[in-house]
Amino acid sequence: MPDLQAHYPLEPSASDMQAMGQDILTRIVEHLDQLSQMPSCGDIEAQALCSELGKEPTPDGETPLKEVLDPLFSDWIPRSFTTPGPGYLGFIPGGGVFTSALADFIATATNRYTGVWKAAPVLLQLESNVLRWFAEWMGMPSTTRGLLTTGGSQANFGAIVSARESLLGEALRDGVLYTSSQTHLCVRKSARLAGILPDRVRVVGVDAKYRMRVDELAETIQADRAEGLKPFFVASSAGTTNTGSIDPISDIADLCTKEGLWHHVDGAYGAFFYLCPDLQPRLAGLPRADSIALDPHKSLFLPYGTGALLVRDGKVLRAAHAATAEYLPEPQGHEEFYEPSQYGPELSRDYRGLRAWLPLKVHGVSAFRAALIEKHELAVSAAKRVAALPGVVMDADPQLSLFAFHLSWTGSDQAAENASTQQMLERVNARGRVMITGCSVAGQFMARVCVLCFRTHAESMDRCVEDIATEVAAAMAEKVA
Numbered sequence: 001m002p003d004l005q006a007h008y009p010l011e012p013s014a015s016d017m018q019a020m021g022q023d024i025l026t027r028i029v030e031h032l033d034q035l036s037q038m039p040s041c042g043d044i045e046a047q048a049l050c051s052e053l054g055k056e057p058t059p060d061g062e063t064p065l066k067e068v069l070d071p072l073f074s075d076w077i078p079r080s081f082t083t084p085g086p087g088y089l090g091f092i093p094g095g096g097v098f099t100s101a102l103a104d105f106i107a108t109a110t111n112r113y114t115g116v117w118k119a120a121p122v123l124l125q126l127e128s129n130v131l132r133w134f135a136e137w138m139g140m141p142s143t144t145r146g147l148l149t150t151g152g153s154q155a156n157f158g159a160i161v162s163a164r165e166s167l168l169g170e171a172l173r174d175g176v177l178y179t180s181s182q183t184h185l186c187v188r189k190s191a192r193l194a195g196i197l198p199d200r201v202r203v204v205g206v207d208a209k210y211r212m213r214v215d216e217l218a219e220t221i222q223a224d225r226a227e228g229l230k231p232f233f234v235a236s237s238a239g240t241t242n243t244g245s246i247d248p249i250s251d252i253a254d255l256c257t258k259e260g261l262w263h264h265v266d267g268a269y270g271a272f273f274y275l276c277p278d279l280q281p282r283l284a285g286l287p288r289a290d291s292i293a294l295d296p297h298k299s300l301f302l303p304y305g306t307g308a309l310l311v312r313d314g315k316v317l318r319a320a321h322a323a324t325a326e327y328l329p330e331p332q333g334h335e336e337f338y339e340p341s342q343y344g345p346e347l348s349r350d351y352r353g354l355r356a357w358l359p360l361k362v363h364g365v366s367a368f369r370a371a372l373i374e375k376h377e378l379a380v381s382a383a384k385r386v387a388a389l390p391g392v393v394m395d396a397d398p399q400l401s402l403f404a405f406h407l408s409w410t411g412s413d414q415a416a417e418n419a420s421t422q423q424m425l426e427r428v429n430a431r432g433r434v435m436i437t438g439c440s441v442a443g444q445f446m447a448r449v450c451v452l453c454f455r456t457h458a459e460s461m462d463r464c465v466e467d468i469a470t471e472v473a474a475a476m477a478e479k480v481a
C-alpha cells in the first residue's frame, strides 16, 4: 500500500476504485437479473431488524466495503416493495432504466457544480435541451421554460408559486385555487405551503368517469367572485392517481381563458403519454396549459427523484424565483442560456439533467414512446379479461395504463363489497407474483392495476390476470356458499 493512501482514506487508489466499482456493478447486474423472481411486495416485515439497526453507533473506524454490501444486497434492499420488478402494478409505478443509473454515477462521481450557468455551461445546456424536448413533446411554445425537480409534488408546488406571484402579488388571502375530489393530495399540500390556506381551496365534484365537472367549476368560480374573492388557479389532472381519469382539459382551458385563471395540468402520471399519437386525442388541450407538472420518474421510466415543471410563459417562472447575491456570478440575463437557480428554489443541487439526457440520447425517444404504447395496450388487454370475470364491476377502463374495479354480487351492499374487494386484493398480493393496490372513491373501495414499470410485459400481465381470476373466483364462491 502506498503511503498516500494510508494518509488519505477518502481518496482510494486507481486500482481500488476499479475493484470497488467492479464489485458493485457485478452485484447490481445480478440483482436486476433476479427482479422477476423476487416477491413483488417485498419482505417488509422488518420492525425487529429496524429496531436493532436503529442502535447502530457512529462507525469510528473502517469497515471493509464487502461487509457493508453483503447485507445491503442480500437482506436490506429486498425488504422493500419490488418497485423495479415486472410484477409491480401498485400506486403509480416508477422507473429506473439502467442508463439513467449510469448517468447518475457519472454525475455524482464527476460532481460538477450545476447551480449556476457559469460554473458548468455545457452540462446545463444538456439539461436545458431536455426541458425543451419535454415542452416540444407537450406541444408548448418556445416561450416555455422549466425546471427539473425532485418529483411531481415539487413541480406542482412551483406552478402554484409562479401563478400566485404573477396573479395575486401580495394579496394572498384573496386568491382561490380549484381542484377536483380526485386531484392528487400534493396539490392541496403545495397550496398550503405556498400560502393558499385550506379555506381558499375548492374541491369540485366529478362525473361518472371521475373527471372534474366543468359546470360545477364555473359555478364555484362565480360564487367566489360574488364573495369578493379572486379565483386564480385551476389544477386539472392528466391521469388521476386513483382511477387514471383525464379531466376535460380543453373545456377547462376554455373556461380558464374566459375567466383569466391560470390553468395548471398535473400530468405527473399521464402527460408523457402525449408522446403516443393514438393517445393524444384523450389528452387534447394539454398544449394549452399555462403549466404542466411531469414526473419523468413515472412515465418516462427514470429513477425516483426526477420530476419536471414546464411554465408556458417562462418569464413568470423566473420572476417568481429570481434571486442573486454579491458573492455569486451574475446570472445569465438573456433568454438563451439556462440558469437553474433563477427558475427554482435550489442553489446547489445534484446534476439531474444527465439522468434524463443520457437515456434519451442513447435509446432515442422512440424507445420510450414504444414502451408507453406497450403499457397502454397491456392495460387494455388485462382490463378486458378482468372485466369478463363473474362478479367484477369495472369502475374505470384504462384511459392510459390504469384500471380500477370492485366485486359485486346479487344482494351485496357497499360495506360487503369493500371488504370482499380488499380481501381479494390482499390474497392476490400474497401470491407474490404481482403487487396491486386499492383506493376509495366516494366510499367504494376499488382494486387498481397500473401498468407503468418498463419491465412489465405480457407474461407479467398474464400472471396478474390469472391471480386476480383465481382470487375473484374464490371470493365469489364464499359469497354464494
Ligand SMILES: *Cc1c(COP(=O)(O)O)cnc(C)c1O
Residues within 6 Å of the ligand: 092, 150, 151, 152, 153, 154, 184, 186, 237, 239, 240, 241, 266, 267, 268, 269, 295, 307
Ligand atoms: C405521483 C403523483 C404526484 C406526486 O408526484 P411525486 O413524484 O410523488 O412527488 C402528483 N400527481 C399525480 C397525478 C401523481 O400520480
